[in-house]
Every structure is written in structure tokens, then in C-alpha cells.
Amino acid sequence: MNIKISVRQVLQAKGGGYWWIAPQAMAFEALEIMAEKDVGALLVVDNGKLAGIFSERDYARKVILKGKASKQTPVGELMTTPVICVGPEQTIEECMALMSAKRVRHLPVREKGGLIGVVSIGDIVNTIIAEQDATIRDLENYIWGGEFEQAPVHQL
Numbered sequence: 001m002n003i004k005i006s007v008r009q010v011l012q013a014k015g016g017g018y019w020w021i022a023p024q025a026m027a028f029e030a031l032e033i034m035a036e037k038d039v040g041a042l043l044v045v046d047n048g049k050l051a052g053i054f055s056e057r058d059y060a061r062k063v064i065l066k067g068k069a070s071k072q073t074p075v076g077e078l079m080t081t082p083v084i085c086v087g088p089e090q091t092i093e094e095c096m097a098l099m100s101a102k103r104v105r106h107l108p109v110r111e112k113g114g115l116i117g118v119v120s121i122g123d124i125v126n127t128i129i130a131e132q133d134a135t136i137r138d139l140e141n142y143i144w145g146g147e148f149e150q151a152p153v154h155q156l
Contacts, residue, residue, distance in 0.1 A: 007095060007109055008088035008129050011117040018118045020045040021054065023076030027063055030054050030075050040120065041106040044079045050115060052079030053106060085110045092124050096125070099124070 020043040021030050034056065043056035054075045062078045063070050080131055085108045086095055095107055104119045 005092050005127055005131065006088060007086055007090050007092070007107075007119055010092060010119055010123050011088065011109060013127070014123055015052075018043055018115060018116045021075055022046065023051055023074060023079065025075050026071055027054075027059060027068075027073045027075055027078055028070040031059060031070060039120075041118070042075075043083075043108055043115065043118065044075055045115075046076075050083055050085075050108060050110075052081040053083050053108065054079045055106060057105070083108055086118070087111060087117070088116065092119075092127055095119060095124055 001083050019033060019037050019039055021033060023044050034040065034042060041053055043050060044052040045055055052075075058078045058080055059070070062068070063073055067096055071109050084098065086098065088109055088111050099105065099107065099121055107119050108115055109117045109119060
């Protein structure tokens with residue numbers, strides 16, 4: 001595969017920004033936000049700085065399996081740290097490799113020290129599918145676009 005689409009292009013297509021929560025908030029509140037916004041993770045921001053990331057996987061492994069209560073457990077106890085981040089000029093291929101190697105599904109995007117968005121494995125897969133669809137359409141147009149005459153059909 002040789003798709004040279006940048007993270008910046010993915011963010012422009014999906015819209016920038018990100019959803020976040022404070023580390024003092026309870027896990028239940030984080031789950032409510034994630035359900036409302038239809039996202040699988042929230043960035044954990046403390047005093048304007050990225051402190052961690054809280055995902056559905058964190059909830060399943062650190063609350064449910066350990067018998068904790070989501071209404072009494074702060075996100076700061078459950079979040080994943082350190083957070084693996086990418087820059088906007090990195091390619092989706094680089095993101096896929098990083099996600100596979102580190103076994104993560106969400107990558108915050110930083111530019112000049114600030115957060116500008118998040119790319120998920122779903123964003124990456126959807127981008128690859130869209131790019132492959134465009135390539136297929138281009139090839140079909142090239143093949144059938146008038147450069148070749150269709151052979152006449154003969155009945156026997």
C-alpha cells in the first residue's frame with residue numbers, strides 16, 4: 001500500500017477538534033459523553049495540558065474487570081499514560097504502523113505544542129477505503145472511458 005495522505009488531510013475531512021474530560025471527573029460521566037458524541041475515547045486534559053486518554057477499553061479492563069464503580073472512580077485513575085501522539089504531517093500509513101505496534105486505537109494530534117484533534121483507527125480505515133474506491137473509479141474510467149471500443153456482441 002502506498003497512500004500518502006497526511007493526518008492533517010484526515011482531520012480536515014472529518015472536522016478538527018476533540019472531546020475531552022478532566023481527570024477528576026467520574027468514569028460514568030466520561031461514558032455519558034462518549035455515548036452522546038459517539039466516540040470511543042476522550043482525551044484527559046488537566047489545566048490545559050494533555051494528561052492521558054480514557055477509552056472504552058480502559059473502562060472494560062480497569063473498572064468492570066476490577067469490580068470498581070464507575071460513579072465513584074475518577075478518570076485520572078483509569079486513563080492510559082503516557083499518551084502516544086502524532087503530528088499533522090504524518091501519513092496514515094505511519095499512524096497505522098504506530099497503532100499496530102503500540103496496540104492503540106486513538107492518536108491525539110499535536111501541532112506546535114497544542115492539541116488539534118484525534119485520529120482513530122476508524123478514521124484511518126475509512127480514509128484508506130475512500131482512497132481505494134477513488135483509485136478503482138479512476139482505473140475503470142481509464143479502461144472504459146472511450147479509449148477502447150467495446151467489441152460487438154455476436155449471437156450464435
